[in-house]
Amino acid sequence: xxxxxxxxxxxxxxxxxxxRSLRSGDPRSxxxxxxxxxxxxxxxxxxxxxxxxxxxxxxDERERTGAxxxxxxxxxxxxxxxxxVGMEINVDYLALTVVDLRGRTVHSAVAAxxxxxTPVAEVLDQLARLIEDAMRLARAxxxxxxxxxxxxxxxxxxxxxxxxxxxxxxxxxxxxARELAARLGPAGPPIRLENDSKLGAVAEFSVRENQDIExxxxxxxxxGVGAGIVAGGRLMRGWSGFSGEVxxxxxxxxxxxxxxxxxxxxxxxxxxxxxxxxxxxxxDVVHDRSVPLEERLRALRGRADSGDGRVLAAxxxxxxxxxxxxxxxxxxxxxxxxxxGGYFPSFSDFLLAPITAALEARRMxxxxxxxxxxxxxxxxxxxxxxxxxxLEDVFEDPTIAASK
Amino acid sequence: xxxxxxxxxxxxxxxxxxxRSLRSGDPRSxxxxxxxxxxxxxxxxxxxxxxxxxxxxxxDERERTGAxxxxxxxxxxxxxxxxxVGMEINVDYLALTVVDLRGRTVHSAVAAxxxxxTPVAEVLDQLARLIEDAMRLARAxxxxxxxxxxxxxxxxxxxxxxxxxxxxxxxxxxxxARELAARLGPAGPPIRLENDSKLGAVAEFSVRENQDIExxxxxxxxxGVGAGIVAGGRLMRGWSGFSGEVxxxxxxxxxxxxxxxxxxxxxxxxxxxxxxxxxxxxxDVVHDRSVPLEERLRALRGRADSGDGRVLAAxxxxxxxxxxxxxxxxxxxxxxxxxxGGYFPSFSDFLLAPITAALEARRMxxxxxxxxxxxxxxxxxxxxxxxxxxLEDVFEDPTIAASK
DNA sequence: AGTAATTAGTTCGGGTATTATTCAAATGAT
DNA sequence: ATCATTTGAATAATACCCGAACTAATTACT
Numbered sequence: 001x002x003x004x005x006x007x008x009x010x011x012x013x014x015x016x017x018x019x020r021s022l023r024s025g026d027p028r029s030x031x032x033x034x035x036x037x038x039x040x041x042x043x044x045x046x047x048x049x050x051x052x053x054x055x056x057x058x059x060d061e062r063e064r065t066g067a068x069x070x071x072x073x074x075x076x077x078x079x080x081x082x083x084x085v086g087m088e089i090n091v092d093y094l095a096l097t098v099v100d101l102r103g104r105t106v107h108s109a110v111a112a113x114x115x116x117x118t119p120v121a122e123v124l125d126q127l128a129r130l131i132e133d134a135m136r137l138a139r140a141x142x143x144x145x146x147x148x149x150x151x152x153x154x155x156x157x158x159x160x161x162x163x164x165x166x167x168x169x170x171x172x173x174x175x176x177a178r179e180l181a182a183r184l185g186p187a188g189p190p191i192r193l194e195n196d197s198k199l200g201a202v203a204e205f206s207v208r209e210n211q212d213i214e215x216x217x218x219x220x221x222x223x224g225v226g227a228g229i230v231a232g233g234r235l236m237r238g239w240s241g242f243s244g245e246v247x248x249x250x251x252x253x254x255x256x257x258x259x260x261x262x263x264x265x266x267x268x269x270x271x272x273x274x275x276x277x278x279x280x281x282x283x284d285v286v287h288d289r290s291v292p293l294e295e296r297l298r299a300l301r302g303r304a305d306s307g308d309g310r311v312l313a314a315x316x317x318x319x320x321x322x323x324x325x326x327x328x329x330x331x332x333x334x335x336x337x338x339x340x341g342g343y344f345p346s347f348s349d350f351l352l353a354p355i356t357a358a359l360e361a362r363r364m365x366x367x368x369x370x371x372x373x374x375x376x377x378x379x380x381x382x383x384x385x386x387x388x389x390x391l392e393d394v395f396e397d398p399t400i401a402a403s404k
Numbered sequence: 405x406x407x408x409x410x411x412x413x414x415x416x417x418x419x420x421x422x423x424r425s426l427r428s429g430d431p432r433s434x435x436x437x438x439x440x441x442x443x444x445x446x447x448x449x450x451x452x453x454x455x456x457x458x459x460x461x462x463x464d465e466r467e468r469t470g471a472x473x474x475x476x477x478x479x480x481x482x483x484x485x486x487x488x489v490g491m492e493i494n495v496d497y498l499a500l501t502v503v504d505l506r507g508r509t510v511h512s513a514v515a516a517x518x519x520x521x522t523p524v525a526e527v528l529d530q531l532a533r534l535i536e537d538a539m540r541l542a543r544a545x546x547x548x549x550x551x552x553x554x555x556x557x558x559x560x561x562x563x564x565x566x567x568x569x570x571x572x573x574x575x576x577x578x579x580x581a582r583e584l585a586a587r588l589g590p591a592g593p594p595i596r597l598e599n600d601s602k603l604g605a606v607a608e609f610s611v612r613e614n615q616d617i618e619x620x621x622x623x624x625x626x627x628g629v630g631a632g633i634v635a636g637g638r639l640m641r642g643w644s645g646f647s648g649e650v651x652x653x654x655x656x657x658x659x660x661x662x663x664x665x666x667x668x669x670x671x672x673x674x675x676x677x678x679x680x681x682x683x684x685x686x687x688d689v690v691h692d693r694s695v696p697l698e699e700r701l702r703a704l705r706g707r708a709d710s711g712d713g714r715v716l717a718a719x720x721x722x723x724x725x726x727x728x729x730x731x732x733x734x735x736x737x738x739x740x741x742x743x744x745g746g747y748f749p750s751f752s753d754f755l756l757a758p759i760t761a762a763l764e765a766r767r768m769x770x771x772x773x774x775x776x777x778x779x780x781x782x783x784x785x786x787x788x789x790x791x792x793x794x795l796e797d798v799f800e801d802p803t804i805a806a807s808k
Numbered sequence: 809a810g811t812a813a814t815t816a817g818t819t820c821g822g823g824t825a826t827t828a829t830t831c832a833a834a835t836g837a838t
Numbered sequence: 839a840t841c842a843t844t845t846g847a848a849t850a851a852t853a854c855c856c857g858a859a860c861t862a863a864t865t866a867c868t
Contacts, residue, residue, distance in 0.1 A: 002417065002421070003441075003442065004418065004421060004441055004442040004443050005409070005414045005417040007414075009409075009414075010409045010414050013406065013409040014408065014409055017406070017407065017408060037407075037408055038407065038408040155771065164769065164771070165768075165769060214643070227736070231635060231642070231647075232638065232640065232641070236635050236636065236737075237636070237738075238619055238635070238737055238738025238739065239618070239619040239738050239739060239771070239774075240771035241771065242738035242769070242771050242772040243635075243736065244736065244738075245735045245736075245738070245768075245772070246736060248768070249732050250655070250728060251655065260768060261768075262766060324654060327654065328653050328654065328655075328732060328736075329736065331650060331652060331653055332631070332633075332647065332648065332649075332650060332732075332733065332737070333640075333642055333736070334642025334643050334644060334645070334646035334648075335642065335643060336643035362666060364569075364652070364664060364665075365559055365569060365646070367559065367568070367643070367644035367645065368646040368649070370643075
């Protein structure tokens with residue numbers, strides 16, 4: 001597991017503890033941090049001094065405790081100097097998000113792009129341009145970007161940072177990390193590539209930092225369906241990063257062939273196309289791929305709100321089919337929370353209640369109940385997760401922020 | 405995550421590293437251990453001295469390196485002083501295994517017992533007697549038992565060490581740990597209760613320590629079917645220990661009611677009763693519960709070997725039904741290895757090939773292939789896992805062996 | 809207003825674990 | 839026999855944490 005521990009490592013671990021302790025909760029005094037972490041007051045002071053030196057933490061205004069005694073100086077995470085960049089490569093857009101150390105989004109950009117008709121090299125050029133914008137922004141604020149986390153809808157090789165296979169992108173063996181590093185030059189931050197559903201799970205997990213949730217399941221869905229799993233507070237990747245490939249579970253329509261080669265895949269029931277087909281006729285505007293997806297979903301949502309029987313029936317069917325697959329995942333994974341992402345949150349009002357009821361009906365023990373919610377992160381979910389992933393490195397080893 | 409690190413914790417971590425390093429591979433000299441761990445020679449020597457003092461490690465004979473230079477003194481894990489005890493509570497037997505620090509079984513016992521007709525208090529008495537035997541054995545060898553890991557087929561509350569619900573035992577809210585502690589008195593080792601499938605996974609994982617397998621799925625089956633999941637080298641428990649409750653996945657016979665209240669549960673297809681019903685008529689000896697299960701399985705195995713069409717057909721059906729569920733688990737978890745436990749290993753020759761073929765046929769990428777094997781641990785699987793679980797604590801913090 | 813009580817944060821000595829270096833011991837090669 | 843090589847112990851230097859003492863800032867009490 002863990003390696004050799006010397007004084008430097010000890011220091012690093014305690015800096016990490018201090019920074020993570022500071023992340024959860026309000027700014028507070030050194031004295032309070034000392035008792036919280038169990039470190040002595042002296043150590044706490046020198047750790048804070050080091051973290052201030054790294055630009056990760058700063059003194060806030062005085063702490064108004066209201067109690068007796070000398071008031072302390074509140075210490076807060078400094079959001080202005082260190083940034084994580086997250087990106088998402090998807091079928092019809094590229095997204096970028098810059099998140100500061102406090103978890104706040106300081107910049108985001110979306111570039112519409114029809115990936116099918118764009119050469120890979122050009123996509124990479126455009127990604128590089130987005131990153132360069134972010135780098136300029138960081139420079140202007142006299143801050144630094146500690147890393148770039150990129151999500152792609154497909155199979156990713158973590159080591160090499162390449163997309164092995166992304167059917168919806170039409171990509172096969174694209175060395176994203178290497179290509180981008182070449183374009184960005186030596187000043188480019190380290191690049192991490194990951195499956196988009198896994199990044200979505202990371203994003204949802206980090207948003208719920210203070211809710212004491214260590215086991216979370218994130219379900220993303222547009223055309224394809226995938227899951228990201230956080231187990232025991234850690235992203236679960238499986239042997240080779242294939243965990244959560246739930247779109248093709250054999251719990252869909254019996255016998256129906258799926259483009260993947262199997263039959264009866266779940267996403268034939270709960271994927272975007274299945275839902276749209278149920279909810280509207282072929283000529284309907286919601287099928288028009290030249291209209292942005294969000295707009296089409298808004299339209300359907302509007303019809304549901306006004307009582308359109310067809311859409312309501314589609315939602316009811318969708319809820320039932322989702323329930324089947326989710327109950328499988330609940331039995332296997334026992335998550336504390338299930339977050340529905342992708343196109344589902346647009347219909348939370350119609351999906352959450354029936355699915356929750358279905359899961360409850362199957363529940364054998366109180367311990368296997370899960371909290372079902374819709375994602376509130378929207379499109380930025382995977383990009384945000386990418387940024388959180390690289391920021392996590394700073395919390396794990398604050399000294400990496402030293403390179404100026 | 406991790407807490408404060410001081411000098412004592414630093415020492416503990418390095419002792420742990422040293423001991424774990426020693427576990428994998430042959431006995432070797434201090435100098436070699438120093439280069440392997442990255443610690444200095446001086447530190448290595450003092451760490452070894454401490455570990456010798458704790459009775460965890462001893463000097464072996466001289467190391468014959470064959471190379472030039474002064475030969476070193478090989479250091480080996482001392483198997484004679486520290487033991488872990490594992491137990492299993494099952495429907496018709498109690499099992500106990502004593503495992504030494506080197507992972508070798510030094511003692512085991514099985515007590516036949518019809519749990520249905522035995523009062524809980526008496527079962528606990530008998531468990532306590534088995535443990536007392538093991539404690540005597542440890543005392544006779546001038547060693548100590550660092551803990552007792554107990555597996556039960558059901559829902560377990562880890563904190564309190566109690567069985568919340570074990571349908572096959574007919575148990576409801578039995579405070580196993582507390583009751584046993586009361587019977588064993590103050591000299592009793594700490595007791596850990598865990599679900600038996602999870603312990604099986606731990607056992608299989610520890611047996612494959614040197615095979616570089618970090619993601620493993622263990623499937624246990626007698627009447628009930630359950631899974632234990634090791635992900636990233638760690639036992640996955642889920643929010644409340646319910647992970648791996650796969651027996652009641654809705655991928656079994658459509659519409660057939662299960663005692664659990666659901667319909668179409670997987671174990672109605674792949675559980676022991678389903679298989680026996682397929683393989684032999686009602687009056688057949690294999691259905692006679694007064695005959696030990698192993699004997700009945702041997703009989704069936706014999707029939708299969710001699711070409712009994714009924715049994716072969718049953719095995720073929722079983723393989724097909726297992727394939728469906730396993731493919732679900734592979735998609736969700738992406739294990740490197742799947743170990744079949746329970747009654748399956750008796751029929752490995754007939755099950756492994758067709759299931760492997762079925763999984764391969766569904767595979768989308770090389771990265772999602774899993775190695776399928778039958779368990780070789782037999783009945784002792786869960787008990788062995790329990791022992792490994794408590795021994796793991798010693799590897800994590802060698803100082804706990806200090807209490808004499 | 810003045811003193812006591814309380815809490816914050818710094819300073820410093822002590823303890824401990826690590827590393828690097830030095831040195832004696834044991835062996836193979838020349 | 840002598841030298842090179844490797845092991846393992848001994849020693850000095852360094853880094854970090856802890857605890858106690860101390861200064862600082864504020865409230866509570868008389």
